[in-house]
Amino acid sequence: MSGVGGLPRRIIKETQRLMAEPVPGISAVPDENNARYFHVVVAGPEGSPFEGGVFKLELFLPEEYPMSAPKVRFLTKIYHPNVDKLGRICLDILKDKWSPALQIRTVLLSIQALLSAPNPDDPLQNDVAELWKVNEAEALRNAREWTRLYAMGN
């Protein structure tokens, strides 16, 4: 599928398609020195407490890709029950529900959807998830505050 040390055709194709038809609200740009490393920016979805925020992430395609999932991490601090302090994301398709039919595009869409619909029943950051369940209004306030503090104006 690729020459020794070369980039698999699939990665080249996915990158070209991402450039030609970007996902609305998301930008993913390959690093100029490493075509497997993408600089990702996701706009906080409308109607979510992350609205107005701009969230930076990093996405890395491991050697085994697409047999194993991309590694994705938030670089911008975010108050979300499924994202931990280190920016790691609890999302089934990045773990046991990965399939090689999924793509960078579908992964980023899923992360965008996770911002619109946090899932406190499958938490990664327990204190955030707990508050989300017992006092959603306060959790939403915190999420909006963090968005303002860390995801705006940079």
Added chain:
Amino acid sequence: MGNCFWKIMGNCFSSPTSDDISLLRGSNERMGPRDSTISDHLGPPPPYVSHEDEDHAYMYFPSPNVSRPASQLTEEEQIRIAKRIGLIQHLPSGVYDGSKKIRECVICMIEFVVGDHVRYLPCMHTYHVDCIDDWLMRSLTCPSCMEPVESALLTSYETN
């Protein structure tokens, strides 16, 4: 260069390497370079063995996120993997003839070309044999519809 040549030709003509000859004779002594000329006088050469595979041990996947070389698998894992290999080999395969609407293998994202070896899963999703077998060794599910291949196989046996 010579090495590459033998590797390429080896696939076609099963040419021996000096290591293969020493194996044939049961000799434990390391053979000198001049011994390679002996191969001209030997009978049919032994089957070609790719020494590359020995250097990079092939990894197996007892579960999707766990990869280990064969030497580090438990007996139970070995049996499970052997069964899996058997099952994969029984899945129907064929040669892409261009008659189907599918254009692209979603795993490698390369368009099917007439003559490509393809495999059909029970759900009728089609992939390149190499692409899908690599995945099925990790997870017995269809990448496109996530249908478990084993149960789908059983259902198709029952209905037929």
